[in-house]
Structures are given as structure tokens and as C-alpha cells.
Amino acid sequence: MTAPCLHEVVSRQAGRTPDATAIDGVGTLTYRELDRRANAVAQLLQARGIGRGSLVAVCLPRSGDLVVAMLGVLKAGAAYLPIDPALPPTRIAFLCADAAVSLALTSRRWSDRLPGDPLCLDGLSEKDDPPDPGTTPSAPACVMYTSGSTGRPLGSVIPHRAVLRLVRGNGFVPITATDRVAHASNICFDASTFEIWGALAAGACLVVFPDELVLDPRSFAAELRSRRISSLWLTSAYFDLIGATVPDAFATVDQLLVGGDTVHASTVRAVLAAGRPGRLLNAYGPTENTVFSAWYEVRDVPPHAVTVPIGFPVPGTEIQLLDDRLRPVGPDEVGELYLGGEGLALGYHRRPDATAARFVAVAGARLFRTGDLGRYRQDGALDHLGRRDRQVKLRGFRVEPAEVEAALTARPGVAQAVVVARREPARLDAWVVPERATGEGVVGQWRRLYDEVTYRGIDGGDPRFNITGWVSSYTGEPLPEAEMREQVEQTVARLRELRPRRVLEIGCGTGLLLLPLASETETYWGTDFSAVALAGLGPQVAGLPQVRLLNRRADDFSGIAGETFDLVVLNSVVQHFPSVHYLLRVLRKAVRVLRPGGAIFLGDLRSLPLLEEFHRSAGSRRGRQAVAEGVRQEPELVLDPDLFPALAQWFPEIGDARVQLRRGWADNELTHFRYDVVLRIGDQAGTGEPEWLDWPLDGEPADVLRGLVPPFGVRGVPNARLAGSGVHPEEFWRLAERLGLAAEIGWSADPHAFDAVFHHPGTPAPASPQRTSARRPADYATDPIFAEQARTLGPRLRRELAASLPDHLVPSVITVLPRLPLTSNGKVDLDALPEPALGAPTLQPARSVTERAVAEIWARVLGVPEVSVADNFFDIGGNSLKAAQVIEELRRTFDPRLPLVRLFDLPTVRAFSAALDDRGCTPGFSGERNRGRLRRARRRVGEPG
Numbered sequence: 001m002t003a004p005c006l007h008e009v010v011s012r013q014a015g016r017t018p019d020a021t022a023i024d025g026v027g028t029l030t031y032r033e034l035d036r037r038a039n040a041v042a043q044l045l046q047a048r049g050i051g052r053g054s055l056v057a058v059c060l061p062r063s064g065d066l067v068v069a070m071l072g073v074l075k076a077g078a079a080y081l082p083i084d085p086a087l088p089p090t091r092i093a094f095l096c097a098d099a100a101v102s103l104a105l106t107s108r109r110w111s112d113r114l115p116g117d118p119l120c121l122d123g124l125s126e127k128d129d130p131p132d133p134g135t136t137p138s139a140p141a142c143v144m145y146t147s148g149s150t151g152r153p154l155g156s157v158i159p160h161r162a163v164l165r166l167v168r169g170n171g172f173v174p175i176t177a178t179d180r181v182a183h184a185s186n187i188c189f190d191a192s193t194f195e196i197w198g199a200l201a202a203g204a205c206l207v208v209f210p211d212e213l214v215l216d217p218r219s220f221a222a223e224l225r226s227r228r229i230s231s232l233w234l235t236s237a238y239f240d241l242i243g244a245t246v247p248d249a250f251a252t253v254d255q256l257l258v259g260g261d262t263v264h265a266s267t268v269r270a271v272l273a274a275g276r277p278g279r280l281l282n283a284y285g286p287t288e289n290t291v292f293s294a295w296y297e298v299r300d301v302p303p304h305a306v307t308v309p310i311g312f313p314v315p316g317t318e319i320q321l322l323d324d325r326l327r328p329v330g331p332d333e334v335g336e337l338y339l340g341g342e343g344l345a346l347g348y349h350r351r352p353d354a355t356a357a358r359f360v361a362v363a364g365a366r367l368f369r370t371g372d373l374g375r376y377r378q379d380g381a382l383d384h385l386g387r388r389d390r391q392v393k394l395r396g397f398r399v400e401p402a403e404v405e406a407a408l409t410a411r412p413g414v415a416q417a418v419v420v421a422r423r424e425p426a427r428l429d430a431w432v433v434p435e436r437a438t439g440e441g442v443v444g445q446w447r448r449l450y451d452e453v454t455y456r457g458i459d460g461g462d463p464r465f466n467i468t469g470w471v472s473s474y475t476g477e478p479l480p481e482a483e484m485r486e487q488v489e490q491t492v493a494r495l496r497e498l499r500p501r502r503v504l505e506i507g508c509g510t511g512l513l514l515l516p517l518a519s520e521t522e523t524y525w526g527t528d529f530s531a532v533a534l535a536g537l538g539p540q541v542a543g544l545p546q547v548r549l550l551n552r553r554a555d556d557f558s559g560i561a562g563e564t565f566d567l568v569v570l571n572s573v574v575q576h577f578p579s580v581h582y583l584l585r586v587l588r589k590a591v592r593v594l595r596p597g598g599a600i601f602l603g604d605l606r607s608l609p610l611l612e613e614f615h616r617s618a619g620s621r622r623g624r625q626a627v628a629e630g631v632r633q634e635p636e637l638v639l640d641p642d643l644f645p646a647l648a649q650w651f652p653e654i655g656d657a658r659v660q661l662r663r664g665w666a667d668n669e670l671t672h673f674r675y676d677v678v679l680r681i682g683d684q685a686g687t688g689e690p691e692w693l694d695w696p697l698d699g700e701p702a703d704v705l706r707g708l709v710p711p712f713g714v715r716g717v718p719n720a721r722l723a724g725s726g727v728h729p730e731e732f733w734r735l736a737e738r739l740g741l742a743a744e745i746g747w748s749a750d751p752h753a754f755d756a757v758f759h760h761p762g763t764p765a766p767a768s769p770q771r772t773s774a775r776r777p778a779d780y781a782t783d784p785i786f787a788e789q790a791r792t793l794g795p796r797l798r799r800e801l802a803a804s805l806p807d808h809l810v811p812s813v814i815t816v817l818p819r820l821p822l823t824s825n826g827k828v829d830l831d832a833l834p835e836p837a838l839g840a841p842t843l844q845p846a847r848s849v850t851e852r853a854v855a856e857i858w859a860r861v862l863g864v865p866e867v868s869v870a871d872n873f874f875d876i877g878g879n880s881l882k883a884a885q886v887i888e889e890l891r892r893t894f895d896p897r898l899p900l901v902r903l904f905d906l907p908t909v910r911a912f913s914a915a916l917d918d919r920g921c922t923p924g925f926s927g928e929r930n931r932g933r934l935r936r937a938r939r940r941v942g943e944p945g
């Protein structure tokens, strides 16, 4: 008798036990029903010309209908390609196109997810045997896709004989007609091949588990008992989850197979202690050798073991451990696992290149090169020792980081991408470098923000002193009026010192500077890109013919003749420029419209050396990483004061650059972290270098300085505004006044200290040293264009990838970098990649007991230090497995009857907690332990205990 094909084995079984249950659970069927419905499918297919050599997509969820469709395809002589209907439609379309399927089978419920004209199997009748297509055991039975290292997934073509070698008399997992085999794995997983055909070839019952049960460890465990499951396969990740939650879940299972990734000894120990299954097997193997290649029965775990061996070859499989030159390695040596025998795939579907690279001839035998490393133990069992390439397993799925990298770089706006898989917690992290964008977008955003948000309340308040939009970065509240008055007065005083006659103010806003100064000038032009600001200011300048208001962007100097002004003012506007290059463009044009001897006043500039300190002070509670993240994603242009003395190398017209601290006694972000600069055009007649004294002085400052001849300076005075102790800069300005002198106070090399130069008020201060430097302009500034990309690109890419790739290929975190770190030989330096950016840099803390508890649980499950209530669970490392873990922990903390609230619909702590509160779960803290927990939690958020 010739060897049978897979469908023939099932049909014969149906002939032997027609009334036995073949499928139980979703879509219950007897063997007769299964066989006869599959006949109907085969006949429909044959009528459409499907037969030997055809490939048919089967897109249905786990169910009796799915198995009917698969069996029907085989009976028609074709092979099936299983497609999970939960995949994004673009991924489904890609798979169908890549595999060049002849037809797709589905049901009406899913038909709109499939391209072309799928065949819906609803309301199928039963039929007698279809015409025999003459399939042989070496013909393809199915194509199973896995992640591909070249960026494209690869479909392994599995012949009938390979599946039969897995499921018939395989000697290591005997399945008989009395068995009840769970079908709980994803249908795209090769393990489903074992579950489905293992059961049906033996006349056993295949028990189909719906997704809701699989995602919920406790319900899953309960179902194992109530459905009397005797054989079960699980990914090692899910085994870990159940082992941690319900370790006695498997006590009633006869054979439990665990695989897909490293099996952890700790979980095995817990399960063996709590309720050992009849047999517990570690089952190893790649799809290319049809599900299982090696197996190991775990009876106990030695005390120090961390993992479990993969054991011995399954019957019909040859395993060779070879070195790089395809020679067998010696005993105790590590080699790469090569697999051969009946289970081998025919190759990769429509990919001769990949087939030739991975299916190789060694001493006359055809072997599959796994990329897995292994070593024989003393007892002859094999240990798995990781991979020789970057391939990883996540939740049992094979993941080639290169495939995800290719998917990322194919998206618009991405120049480069690196993807790394981490094991604890298991997730994919990606780093991307965006393509360089122009500043247009950033300028447009600021303009919209001003017009539509900042200046919305512009009509209220005092029109002569309109401080709309001046808000605290810490609280978002308006800055106190008294502090604003002090700041405006100090700035106006500084501008008056420049004796302005003809002024161009760029970004004049509500006219805080223009209104007190314009009447003292011949000409005062104010420009601003906010039409709303200028519309509000217009009536205030109606009686001032010298004032002209122009609605335009800062870099628009059109219609302004050269040498028109003697002062250009840019106060508190530069921080909204998109880049240092935009600033330089504005300065170049400003220099042109200035007369010789004119000046540019740049006020309220934010200090780059103090940026980190600013973010720390802004109350970011997420520690160092979040401060670094805040700096990296800083949306404003923040400048190193050293830029200004260096400007002369690019603008020879600039004869002098003075940097000064902001004046004022108020303690706020303006006085602490900001400064002013005056650039003068043309040669400057300054006095010579002052005599410098170093801090601390030798006595009372007033006494020491009184004896000196100006100009003189004091260096390195600790700035009380920043250093906590030290001298307040205002004290030095006051001291200068008492001495009848003027003082210029700028930052020291250490930005927590200042340098003060004292000179006669009537004589110019000593010329500030001009510096040339090897630094490029960009080195002196933050990069708002990049920051905008860093903020928006990651979430956008995650959304786009989620719409086109299966869940396990979507990185949990996508960090945007200006460039990738490289090793000395030009490769990406994986070790130098920064920690992935998890969550928003500013922590939004929990406000209620529920939020607090939920946030703590998320943080624990995701392995992150803290979770902000606005963080999206799936943006900070969450996936469906972790969602199940979260629910499990919530049940322990809140209420054991907690329903499986859908984290997918409520992905933030805030939304999730609100749903819990709505369901009345907060008071559900039950038992003494939980009451104590509740009291502690309430105390932490300041609620009454």
C-alpha cells in the first residue's frame, strides 16, 4: 500500500469512527460531519479549478469551520495558507499577494478583510468524496509564514509527509482516540499543525478554545479541567504566565508540551510542585522542520538549573551540531543545529534564494540550517544555547528584527531604523532616525498655538499691560502680574540704555515693550506672525504715527530697506524659532537693516547649559531618564550663551556681543534660566581687559571693590538664584550703584555662578572677547525640528505598523534619535543605544486610589519604574499577554470577580481606572489584606484612610 496523504488519514478515521466528536467547542462536529463538509469544500474548490499545485488562503478564526476548510483544501489536492483574520487587513493583503494564493476561503463575517473575491463557506452542506486529485505525500500540504531576516516574511512549504511524521506514531507524544487535544494556539503558528492534525489523525477530539479564554489565565485553567483536556501545547511565555498565576492548572492534563522559546526552570519547578501533569515535555523545533525536532521530558529540575534541555531528536529527525565549515563539533563544543529527515519543508515558497541559503547539502544529506546554537550534555541530551543571528522568539513567535527594521524604513519620514528584542520583559524596542524636515511645520504650529490658544483670552485685562500667554512652565498658570511688571520694567530699562530712535521689534506680541517705548522713538515697527496679537494691539497705537504693525514671520524682511533701524529687538520670541539656522537667517537680515553702530537686543533667551536643571526643577518625577528625555524632546530653541561671542566668525559685521543675566528679585524661571544678549554692529571702542578677581573675595565685597580702579571684574560668584546659597545677582547690581559704577553680569563657565564686570557708567564696558570655535552653530542649540519629530514620529510609526503587521512585530517602544551611535568600524553600536523612551517625559501622577493601584500594577508588569496616568499601555511595552497579567494582578488587588476589562479600548491608567470605578470595583477591596492595602494607598494619594 502506498503511503497516505494527510487528508486520507483523517478520512479513514472518519470511516472508522463516524460518530465520534472530531471538533468540540467552537463549531462542534463529528468525524462524519467534518469529513463530508470538507468534501463539499473540496468540490467547490475543484469546480473553481483549484487542484494540485494550488495554494488557498484559509482566513477564519479557530473553529470547526477552519478545520473543515483546511481539510477541504487538502482533499481538493491543494495546500492551505492559514491567515488569522485578526491580522491588519494590509498584512492579510500582503500575505495573499506574496504567496500568490489562487483563492481565499473565509466566512461572510471576515470577507471584507480579504482582497479579491474570497469564497465564503457559510451554510455549507455535506457531500460525498470529491474526485481524487492524485496528491502524493511529498506534495505541499500547507505554507506557514514566519518572520524573515531580509525584511520579508518567509513561507515554509510543508509537505504531507512532514505533517504525518509529526503526528503519526511519533513515539514521543502518543495521541489516541480517547484524547482531548486543546486547540488554543494561533492558527499562524506551526504548533496549530500539531494540535489539529495530531488530534484528527488519531481519531481524538480537538477542543477549540476561543480567544477570550486564552487571554485569561484563570478562565483558561478552569476550562482545561472542565473540558477534560488531556494534551496541550503552550508557548513558554504563556506557560510562565499560567505557572505564576495558577500553577496547579495542569494537574489534570496527561501531556503538556511547552516550547517556542526557552523554558524556564523556575516555572517548571512551580508547576511540578503544585500539580504535575502526566508528562511535561520541552518541545523544540523550527517551522522549517515541521513543528518539533527535539523533545525532552522534564521529571524534575536540578536546584541550580535556569533552563531545561531540548533533549533528543524526535523520531524521523536527524540533528547535527556543525561548526562554521559544516564539520561536526567535538564533545562539549558549541555548534549550530542542522536538521534533516522526513519533517523538512520543501523550501521557502517562491524564494529560491532564501531556500538555497538555509537548506544546504552536507555529506549528501539535505539539512536545514537553524541558526540555533547547541551543545550535548553528558547524558546525550541537547542544550539550546541561543542564536547565532539576531532572530528571537517573542510570545512564541519568531521575530527577525531585520523584518521590523525594513518595515520601519519603508515608512515616510524614516531614514534609518534599528530593532532590538529584549527578553526581560520580552518586547521589541526600535530606534529610528527621521529624515531631516524643514522648519515650516514647527513655525506653523507655534503660529496656530498663538492664534488659537495663547491669545484666545487677549481681549480681557489691561490693554496697556497685556500679559496674556505668559504662563509658568511648571504649573501652566499665568505668571504673577507683579513678577511680570518687574520683568517688563527691567527689559524696557535695558532697551532705553541702548538709546533707541528707530526700532524694529520682531514678535512684538501684545506690545509690552512697544507701548512704553514707542512714544520715545522716531520709528517703531512691530512685526508678529500672530494676526490676533496685532489686531489686539492696533487700537492701542492709534495715536502713534511712528508705529507700524506688520503681520509676518520673523524671517520675513521684505520691503525693509537696508540701514533703516538702529535697534532690532527680539524679546522672548527666539525660543519659538525652529532651529539655530532660522535664528542665524533672521540675524543676517537684521544686520542688513541696521545702521552702523546699531544693535540687536535678544531678550529672555533660554539657557542650554541650564536646560537639564530647568527640567529637573520643572518637577519631572521620573528621574534621570525622564530629565534626559525632556531635554531631548525640548520643543523650544534653547541656546548656549557661548554662541554669541562666536557669532563674529560668521557675521564679521558684529563687533561686540554681551551676555547678561536677567534682572529682578523675583524667583522664577525667567530670572533663573534666561538671559539677554546685545549684539553691536561695527567696531566697538571698548576699554581694555578688566582686572579680574576670583570669588571668594578677601573681605566684604563692598570694601574690597571700593579700593579698585574700574574697569574690574569678579569671577565665579555662586549664583544664589541657582546654587541655593551664594550671592543674588541683584545684590551686585545694587553694590555697583552704591559704588557709583555700572555692572554687567553674565554667566561663568560654570552656569551656577556669574562673572560681574564693573565700569564707569559713562564709559563703555570692556569689550567682550570675541571667540572663534570649532563648534558648528547647531552645537550651541536644541533642535526643535527634531524634538517635534521625536514627540510625534514614534506614536505615528507604531500606529502605522500596527495597521500592517501582526502584533508581535510591532515594537513596544520606538525611540527617535538624531543619529545612530556607531562603532569604530562603522556598524551600529547596539550597546551605545540610549534606554528606550518609555512614556511622556512629564509624569502625570495618580489622583485616586484606583489610579494609584492600577499604575503600580502596570509598572510592575511592564518592568518600568513608573507609569503616568496618560501613558498608553501599548506604547510603553504592553501586549496582550501582559494585559492578561495586569488583569490577573488587578483581581488580586481589587476583586477576584473583576471582569476582563478591555485594555485595548481603555489603554490609559486614567481611562481604565474610571471604568473600574464605574463598575464599583474600588470598594471591592476585600479581606483584611486588601483593606490594609487600601488604607496605605489612600494615605499615599491624600484621601481619607
Ligand SMILES: C[S@@+](CC[C@H](N)C(=O)[O-])C[C@H]1O[C@@H](n2cnc3c(N)ncnc32)[C@H](O)[C@@H]1O
Binding pocket: 443, 446, 450, 469, 506, 507, 508, 509, 510, 511, 512, 513, 527, 528, 529, 530, 533, 552, 553, 554, 555, 570, 571, 572, 573, 576, 577
Ligand atoms: C512671548 S511673546 C513676546 C512678545 C514681546 N516681544 C514681549 O516681549 O512682550 C512672543 C511673540 O512672538 C511671536 N512669534 C513667535 N514666533 C514667531 C515667528 N517665528 N515669527 C513671528 N512672530 C513670532 C508670537 O506671536 C508672540 O506674539
